Amino acid sequence: MTAIVNTRQREIVEVLIRYGWDYMRQLLTLGQGDEPEVPAPEILCMILTDLEPVFVKLGQLMSTRPDLLPPAYIEALSELQSNVPPVSWEEIEAVLQKQLPQPLEQVFERIEQVPVAAGSIAQTHRAVLKTGEQVAIKVQRPTVEDIVRRDIGIFKQIAGLLSGTDFGKRYSVVALADEFGRSLQHELDFTQEASYTDQLRKNLSESSWFDADRIIVPKVYHQFSSKKMLVLEWLDGVPILRAQLKGIGFEGDIEAERKAISTLCFRAFFQQYLVDGFFHADPHPGNLFYLRDGRVGLLDCGMMGVLNPRMQSIIVELVLAIIDLDADRCTQLTLQLADPMDINQPPNLAQMKSDYEKLLRRYYNLSLSNVNLGEVFSQILNAARQNNLRVPSNVGLLTKSIANLEGAGREFNPDVNALDEIKPLMRDLFRLQIAGEDPIRSLLRVALEFKQLSLASPRQFGFLLNRLSSETLRWNVAIEDLNTVRRTIDNAENRRSVSTVVAALIIGAAIVSTAQVTPQSQLIANILFGAASFLGLWLIYRILRSR
Template sequence: MLAKYGLAEFVSHRPLLRKISIPLTRSGGRLRPPRLVRESFAQRLRRALEELGPSFVKLGQILSDRADLLPKHVIHELQKLQDSVPPISAEEARNRVQEELGRSVDELFLMFYDEPEGAASLAQVHRAILPTGRTVAVKIKRPGIDDQIRADLEIMRTLAHFLDSRVKYFEVMSAVELVEEFSVQILKELDFVEEFLNLKKFADDYEDDSTVAVPYVYEEFTTHGLLVQEFMHAQRVSDVISGDDPRFDKKLINKRTADFVMAQLFINGFFHADPHPGNFLVLDGNIICFIDFGMVYSLRPHEQDNLNLMMAGLSRFDSTLVARSLLKLGRADAKVDTAVFQSAVHDYIELYLDRPIEYVDLPAALMELLQMVVSYGVRLPPRLVYVAKVLGSLQTIGKGLDPEFNLLEYLREFAPRIWANQFGSKRAANRVIDSAMAWGDAFLDAPDLIQNARRFFRDRRLQVDMPQADILSETVDRIGFRLSFGMVLSALLIASALMVHADVEPKVNGVPLFGIVGFAIGGVMGIAFLFVGVYSFFKHWQRHRRP
């Protein structure tokens, strides 16, 4: 296959293989390369992936999001890859439902529409009506796709090992690591229970948001190969953009979409990683709805913290904050010069962001930033790449809905919410509690450390002629205890305040119980601390009044 598409140079530098992969054909009495070889490397790579089948098409689609790994011209070509597979027959679809649920389609539904609503490489969707009268979307995994994907993954792993043994194509990632990352993602997409859990979490996160609709999913009909969810009677956002339906307020839809996406990325840290126009619906009342939750990512706490700081830094043109956040987000090569890296970030901000806002393309600028970071040997987590992709989709959809929309300007308006979440969330309260406990342990151990030091010097008969040494030792012990007590008390009060602010359960009269208990304990400790301080002061004062 590689030789057929002139890609042998991709896996070997041996001239013989190159010659095999670029055969000459006679045309008009002259030797000339065939049309295939006259195509660019990116075009030949796309055609090879299409011929290799659905698994390799999915790999190409995921690679098209990796601006940190591939050059722009290859990414643009891979973005043309489509799941062009014929749908399975209605009979096969009905058999798959019966295999998964143990009951026939006629027993489960009042009506099952044989014509699929959509078909892709992994699954296809049919409309059906439950006995309750509710219309549902039935997502059915293609028969045999699990075995096919796993077989293709083994081929990819073999090819990846072959590539890595000959040359390193990616600066911060081996081909084997790339295939393993793809394997994790596609196996998650094959398991519809994972998608069910994603839908449930989104429904919980946005239960109180009247501007967002999340399809209801039927747990009793959910298996690893079948997913039944509410059928959303809605318009695709692409139709809303191209149409002029008076029911829809495009600017309001855009504002709600931006709020929804930003909340996913910077508040909840749990986001839909494939919000292209086909997965984005609009209901009556300008209510927005995403579908297809197979590709969802959850940001780890330290990733979200540093992502928030990075985006806040970009909105303020703070190169120091951006550089520090990127280095904490990624896995840096030991040779990275922090000062040089920070200077590069400063130059990047001046070149791409520090200009009139109408000339700033934030998604493109983020992709440039990712490629610059990789060039310094910093490996970024894949989740960050998908954050950039989601922001790119938001910019594209936003411009369609509202030509005046600018993502960087919106980010600046949203930045206060990012900061508020950064310092007022439950996660922030947990960090304060952890820090307080660590400091508390350190200060509580201080008297023991002092006593151990005294024993050390005493056992070694180290003699120091110091008048009133006992008084000094007593004073040091007293100061250590007071510092320890004061730090623990301060940490307790701060943690209690954050718990109240974070609005955690359980509650008493609407106030978090843990916050009340913390303030109560802190109050008792504070009164005791004050009493001991006053008592010590009078004792010291009386001692010095004696003649």
């Protein structure tokens, strides 16, 4: 295994030399380097593409983190695609046979040997079950598990070498490498994708915002699925941008159908983001299918995001703050979402508010139809990152998902806009934020919390009075930057003390000089005046230097 890793490291170094990324080459060969210099987005994408296949997947994962990378890198990495040739049918057949408890011919009527899609992790074949149902078989590439484990080890090693630099500390690169490693490992487990698919299918099966019969998530055939094999319902259609609309259900009105499909997709995703808290993180045009019966299919649930109720509430308020162009509120809400990146680098709130004002000022004279919600979210996260705030990764996934949705939506229907689509839903969103889906249950929960508070309050109040009467009450107060305040006070006191000494020396010298003049008294007066002058000039210098 060590020999394989060393061979892979040589391959990586050769690619880095070819593209002139000297810093990373030096880091891998010598184990040390100065502060990292990241190549231009296009060069980085070419490097990752040449390091196929795991590094391409790593780049795709990095594109979901606008809280870590500038917009130019996010845009470039979002276009990364695997150019891996498909695995031969003989190898795929061997994997299928190992994953199934019975021979292939007893499960499938036929399987198309030429894959309909091939990626770095898996490839997909069309098949027909013995029952006559058409399915898609997603099969893991035979050697991908070893390749992923090897490459994860290498970029964890790189993260370890970077951890001692300011860059590594600022971005917690070791923790990020662990996070990306776990994400890649999860993608190797198709049972998780099957669970995600079931959950999304259930969530979208009913809604008050859209016709749930018009959107479909493929059914999972669990009896034939496993960790390395996923069997899904075959959806007969084409990617949405290649759809030849016929006005199905709209009396042949193609534009009416186009508008209805746009609204359907946006509302289905708004429900995921703001109601369910469980959302598809990669709605690019290839994962949105227009079916031959006029419905819309949602494919590939391998990458999903989760938002807890608190985050959903903050996101709703953040959307309102963007609509109102309220920089103050955007700053407050970002603080609620994020944690400081490093205690040695406190967030610069004044600068962040100024950045938000500059950002939102661009939209002052624009109508909502010209505001790109995904772009604004991305710029808000970028401003937070530049001002030492780290936003949780699921918020980055949300931003990526919104950006992909808007991109696909505008290509399909240039007149569509996310903010216009969300405005009719605001009343429902407010009601859900205040009362929840079950007002009675929310009321009972609040009543129970009040009951617990009323029962605990007398005991806590009695305990407080007891501590006060026995003089055992202690206060633990933590004040940020207290040391800085203490040093400032100490400096002021020192300067006042020096100025008092200077004044005393001057007065003493004056008294001595006005007395009977003798050589000794004149010498003492000169010494006092000299000392006073020296200390006075030193004090003025220190004051001017510290401004």
